[in-house]
Amino acid sequence: MPELPEVETIAQTLSPLVCGRTILGVELLNAKSLDGPLPLETLLHRRVKAVGRRGKLLLIHLEERSASPAKTEVTGLAVHLKMTGRLFVYAHDTKAAAHARAIFHLSDGNRLLFDDTRKFGYLRVMSPETLSTWDFWNRLGPEPLETDAAAFAARFRGRGAAMKALLLDQTVIAGVGNIYADESLFRAGIAPATRAREVSDARLEKLHAALQDVLHEAIRACGSSIRDYRTAQGDAGAFQNAFRVYGRMGKACVNCGRTLEGGRVAGRSTVWCTHCQY
DNA sequence: TCCTCCCTGTTC
DNA sequence: GAACAGGGAGGA
Numbered sequence: 001m002p003e004l005p006e007v008e009t010i011a012q013t014l015s016p017l018v019c020g021r022t023i024l025g026v027e028l029l030n031a032k033s034l035d036g037p038l039p040l041e042t043l044l045h046r047r048v049k050a051v052g053r054r055g056k057l058l059l060i061h062l063e064e065r066s067a068s069p070a071k072t073e074v075t076g077l078a079v080h081l082k083m084t085g086r087l088f089v090y091a092h093d094t095k096a097a098a099h100a101r102a103i104f105h106l107s108d109g110n111r112l113l114f115d116d117t118r119k120f121g122y123l124r125v126m127s128p129e130t131l132s133t134w135d136f137w138n139r140l141g142p143e144p145l146e147t148d149a150a151a152f153a154a155r156f157r158g159r160g161a162a163m164k165a166l167l168l169d170q171t172v173i174a175g176v177g178n179i180y181a182d183e184s185l186f187r188a189g190i191a192p193a194t195r196a197r198e199v200s201d202a203r204l205e206k207l208h209a210a211l212q213d214v215l216h217e218a219i220r221a222c223g224s225s226i227r228d229y230r231t232a233q234g235d236a237g238a239f240q241n242a243f244r245v246y247g248r249m250g251k252a253c254v255n256c257g258r259t260l261e262g263g264r265v266a267g268r269s270t271v272w273c274t275h276c277q278y
Numbered sequence: 279t280c281c282t283c284c285c286t287g288t289t290c
Numbered sequence: 291g292a293a294c295a296g297g298g299a300g301g302a
Contacts, residue, residue, distance in 0.1 A: 001296065032284095056297080083296055084286085099286090118285045120297070136298080161279065170298080178296065227288085227295090267281070268296065281302080290293075 002081045004144070004175030005218035006229050006237065007053050010087055014232035015051040017089040018060065018112060022047045025105030030119060033101035035080075036134070038125035040102065042074045047107075055140050055174030056080065058087070059126070078124045078137075079114065084228045085121030088113045117228065140174045144211055147173070152211075153204035156196040163199060163207075164192035165266035176211070178268050179224055179246045184211040186245045191277040192265040217242065245271040 002010065026040040034040065043062070052059040061076040079087065088097070089110050097115045102123055104112040114123060124130070131137055141155065155172050156163070166172045167181040176184070185192050187210035190203060199207075223229060223237030226247070230236060240247075244254050249262030253273040262271050 080297085082298085116285095117287070118296095120285065165279085168297080269294085279302105281300100283299090283301105284297105286295100288294085290291100 001083050001177055001179065001226065002085065002223070002229050003056060003177035003180055004053075005180070005215055005221075005239065006223035007056050007058050007081065007175070008219050009223045009237065010081075010232050011051045011053045011058055013235075014058075014087055014089070017110070017232060018048045018106065019050060020047065021110075022107040023104050024107055025103075027103040027105075028101075029103070030101040030116075032119060033114065033116060033122055034124070035122040036124040036130050038074065038127065038130055040104075040123070040125065042125050043077060043104070046074065054137075055143070055170055056177065057137075072127060072129060074125055074127045076126045078126050080122050080124075081116070082118070082120035082122075084117040086113075086115045086228065086230055087232055088115065088230075088234060089232060136170070139171045141170060141172045142174065144173050144175060144208075145215060147208075149205040149208040152208040153201050156199065156204050156207075157201065159196040161196060162193045162266055163190055163196055164268070164270060166196055167211075168266055168268065175215075178270075179243070180211065180214055180218065181268075182246045182271055183214045183244060186272060186277060187214060189277050191274075192270050192272050194278070245273065247271070 023043045023046055028034055028040055046062040049063040050061045058079040089112050092109050092111055099115050099117045100113055101116045102114040156166055164181050167176050188207040218239040221237055221239035224239040225236035248260050249271045251260055253260055255276045258275050260271050261274050
């Protein structure tokens with residue numbers, strides 16, 4: 001379940017393995033793993049310039065072909081890993097993984113593999129046109145690590161939905177999933193089902209700080225590996241060892257020692273402390 | 279604003 | 291052999 005810290009880690013580890021290489025071949029092994037109007041072949045003979053991230057989307061940027069690129073110019077590839085998506089670079093003579101959905105042949109002889117057991121993830125070729133018509137892209141909220149406390153609070157203030165539902169809503173803030181929603185709400189002392197309009201500005205600003213802290217700590221730990229997530233180099237992250245509530249239902253609260261509560265909030269499994277969060 | 283569905287491997 | 295994991299689209 002790659003969220004912001006995991007996608008950021010993948011971008012950082014993938015970058016040195018693909019930058020400067022030209023895409024010489026493409027293979028789409030599962031038709032539904034490609035989203036949007038442009039085929040993967042539009043990426044052929046283009047050189048990778050950089051690897052970035054926006055929300056939970058991993059972005060592979062291509063070098064421009066001319067000084068004044070046309071509107072139809074392909075600029076890169078967006079990858080949404082959803083729950084089980086992975087990106088690996090491997091030598092050409094290595095056997096492809098069991099759940100390979102797309103393979104890119106690189107000019108250094110290696111291959112970039114998009115592997116996705118549950119087929120929820122997707123690739124989307126980017127151009128100015130395919131971005132401007134992409135609703136999900138256009139509606140993405142601000143990056144939580146690039147938003148100040150006042151702007152963050154303003155996106156929650158007065159709203160009737162549960163705090164957890166808003167944290168998970170990518171149009172409110174981009175990049176937060178189930179793990180970091182629960183972890184940041186615990187650190188801020190806010191119960192997940194609390195309506196946003198019931199939460200004071202001071203507490204919203206506390207949540208802003210808690211979310212930034214937990215995201216920074218997770219990035220430093222190379223993300224959280226529950227089962228599927230790996231860096232582009234195949235390594236597991238370490239932040240799962242620092243979870244205070246996620247996956248700890250029925251265990252003792254690290255703060256007060258009481259038993260952590262579990263349930264469903266915003267349609268997602270949720271863990272919190274009824275004593276420390278309100 | 280909230281619910282169901284898409285997918286498959288793992289766990290109970 | 292069913293429940294569960296869950297991001298986001300789509301519909302109520």
